[in-house]
Amino acid sequence: MALPEKQPVQKKFIDPAAVKKSISQRLVVNNVTKVVFLIGLLFGLVVLGILLFGVIRDGAAWLSLDFLQNAPSRRPDRAGIYPALMGSIFLMLLIIPMIFILGVGAAIYLEEYAKKGRMTSFIEVNISNLAGVPSIVFGLLGLTFFVRNMGFGSTLIAGALTLALMSLPVVIVSSQEAIRAVPQAMRHASLALGASKWQTTFKVVLPASLPGVITGIILAVSRAIGETAPLIMVGAAIFIARAPEGIFSEFTALPIQIYNWTSRPQADFQGLAAAGIIILMVILLTMNSLAIWIRNRFSKRY
């Protein structure tokens, strides 16, 4: 039992004190960053929570079936959001096919067909830049081109085309990402089996990238139907007693109606605006949940 004392002094390869010091430093940094990031998260959440609380507190009392079915009115208790709600839904139904065909088409061309060169990357840079252009600029474009030059007037189709143009860059970029994520091996396999380029694109690449493409489209549409500025530029009406009847009808949309109500002097209209915000929020949340569901349902198969 005397052996332990005879043990030679081991050379210290690791100095516990130094390690401890260094580890405690790292732990401090670790904790500090954790707190910073948590604050970052909480800041957004708290602000969102306050906003939601305010909106629901002000608006919940105004929500009713009548609110969904009535036209706007000078009397807050009779005022409803029907034409605006319909306007927004019609806009959505017009925008989705437009941006699907144009956006995905452009993305497929850029990824599958276009020769990678200076010209293509120039176009791609420009598309990415377009995604950052303020929406009101698209409104101006819509006013000059669709409303005036093409002679559509301030109609649903002019509004939808304007919003579609605004959403296109985002859709093209996200579709490109999705198409790029399809493994080359899939294309090669398809081509090796004798499929043509078009067959490969349509039957292999597009289905494989569809979840990403659709997620991008839904997010772009969610943003588009929350826009006020371009629609006001295009000349969307604020008072309109009826829902649009066709693509050449005058129209209004939820954000415009909300904007109008918030600027009225009577306090009751602020409540109506809050109720309108709740409706818009429900639509947006539904769209976003749909995007998440589609992504989870159809992704990660390759």
Place this chain on the structure above:
Amino acid sequence: MSWMKKTALITTVASIAVVGAACGNDKGGSSSSSDLSGKIAIDGSSTVFPIMEAVGEEYSIEQPDVDVTVGVSGTGGGFKRFVVGETDLSNASREIKEEEAAEAEKNSIEYTKLALAYDGLTVAISKENTWVKEMTLDQLEKIWLDPNVKTWKDVDSSYPAEPIKFFSPGKDSGTFDFFSEKVLEKKDMRKDVQLSEDDNVLVKGVEGTKGAIGYFGYAYYAENKDKLKEVPLSAEGKNAVDPTPETIQDLSYPLSREIYTYVNNKSLKDKKQVADFVKFTNENAGDLSEEVGYIKMPQDRYDENTKAIEDAMK
């Protein structure tokens, strides 16, 4: 993609479309007593909008087949569309400007001006401001023009040295134009003014700043009497007058103003629904304007309008 998943995806997309289409079903177009149809395009001032919304609402009960649309591009924005013939009526919180009239003439657009109601531009200060009892228009002009006026002491030496903060409607609004013409004599407003297109923002600003001064339409003051204080105003050599419905109506309040709608004469002549709507507007604008916070004009002013409409239709 498997057949089932494809079906699921298609179902999803289709169900969005179906939900939309189902909601799109009209609530039943009941129209029996109506004989008019067609469109009436109205745009212009957001100040006049509440009146036109009310008129449009009542009119759509009377003539459900006529599509009335009212936009709010602002007085100037509305005239831009009006003078090229895009709209039938243009709401305005000031009179048409020379440039705009010239443009209309160039496009051979003739029009008729109809006054709809009175509004009193109200100058408001914070509740905490205990020193200002009244102001003259000259005083107002001086403080809104002169960048050297920093505190209330610069306005009157008996006032405390509380910094002044200015709140004004945006430069595109007819309210700004009116103030600029009536009070500032068209000189340039000082630069450190907080501008906002949204009058509720101005109300909030004046409410929350001890040394604030701002101006907006009477309706915004009337709805916020508990949060703001109005400033009685005096024109040169007269007593200070408080903005009230009476003083605004008899024009003794110095910043009493008329608000208008301009009608395209061609629409008036050629479109039956426009003629009918304009008459309806003239008959009902007085009462409806009271409901939305403006002040009715005396009956003879509406009679003048009736005559102007008849003349224009000849």
